[in-house]
Amino acid sequence: MNFNGTIKSRLPKAGTSIFAVMSGLANEVGAINLSQGFPDFPISMDLVNLVNGYMHKGFNQYAPMPGVPALREAIAQKALDTFGLQYDPASEITVTAGATEAIYCVITAMIHPGDEAIVIEPAYDSYAPAVLLSGGVVRYSSLQIPSYTINWPEVRSLINNRTKLILINTPHNPTGSVLTAADLVELEHVTHGTNIVVLSDEVYEHLIFDGIRHESVCYYPELAARSFVIGSFGKTFHTTGWKTGFIMAPAVLMAEVRKVHQFVVFASNTPIQYAVADYIKNKDNYLHLPSFYQQKRDLFAGLIKESKFRIIPSYGTYFQLLDYSAISDENEMDFAVRITKEYGVASVPVSPFYHDKQDNKVLRFCFAKTEETLVKAAEILCSI
Ligand SMILES: Cc1ncc(COP(=O)(O)O)c(C=O)c1O
Secondary structure (H helix, E strand, C coil), rough: CCCCCCCCCCCCCCCCCCCHHHHHHHHHCCCEEECCCCCCCCHHHHHHHHHHHHHHHHCCCCCCCHHHHHHHHHHHHHHHHCCCCCCCCCCCCEEEEEHHHHHHHHHHCCCCCCCCCCCCCCCCCCCCHHHCCCCCCEEEEEEEECCCCHHHHHHHCCCCCCCEEEEECCCCCCCCCCHHHHHHHHHHHHHHCCCCCCEEECCCCCHHHHHHHCCCCHHHHHHHCCEEEEEEEEEHHHHHHCCCEEECHHHHHHHHHHHHHHCCCCCHHHHHHHHHHHHHHCCCHCCHHHHHHHHHHHHHHHHHHHCCEEECCCEEEEEEECCCCCCCCCCCHHHHHHHHHCCCCEEEEEECCCCCCCCCCCEEEEEEEECHHHHHHHHHHHHH
């Protein structure tokens, strides 16, 4: 089939996402797949049974546009218990089709043509395209290597009267770095007295290690009052395929986002929302996550210690960056492809997370895998 007309692409530079490319290659050559961020172990049968139960009971039609009340109430209770911050479930919480839809709706609702958004790189790949689709301008600031910390003087220098949005992400994909209390205070200062809103991508809020507190904007009242906080049950309950997430924000901001959400998906998956509403009430179902993933991080990093790769500390998420500059001077993409094909371990190069494909000779490995997978992968990496 062929279309004979002309198409002017809205996203001329967008190709296939690096996650799909590397996962595809891993499948093709039968490599251990530590590229895409998803768990390879079973999820809780209690959660599966809850979804099943709600389907059997007939909860299979459209949910209310902002989400089922039971889930919005449970999210509000969790935020109150965790951060001491009260969100109104009726007007300040919306359930979305994953965090990706949440990000898209927030950006679309906030950015007018010509507005500027500050994206801190390396960054999750959906931020910039959403800004561009709204006719916005992306201003980039790079995290400082090797600690992957925010360069606040640079961020300050990017702010002007067209700046509408600053996007932050903690714990951070792809680096595993986390924002500190000092970062949040700095963000409060740089936005103070402005109309800037903050998109705080906190999808890895429960995947944080070494006893570090997750620094949510929710702990900082002035920031919370200008922020969209985005979460993902896909990350929290090992169910990335369910694509269920949420947004919390002050009512005036949320009203604008709901106008977009209703025309993107209208509502998200009904039985899953009811099931998560029940499951999330038991705090043990998410409070065990730091130690659960820290064990995996420590196992993987402990085994890699003997290799030629240099470990860049991961304080959160389920990603481990490894610097391979002692092994090769190939660029990240070439090296990632070669070790997938020749050695059978797939990872993700970090360069595609930068708009200018900055190449620092680091690869991202996902450790949300069984012990057996991690041991096998580490053995191979130690042989390179
Ligand atoms: C930083 C970040 N934000 C958002 C998402 C998207 O989450 P979801 O799968 O719920 O759409 C991801 C998924 O990898 C992510 O890493």
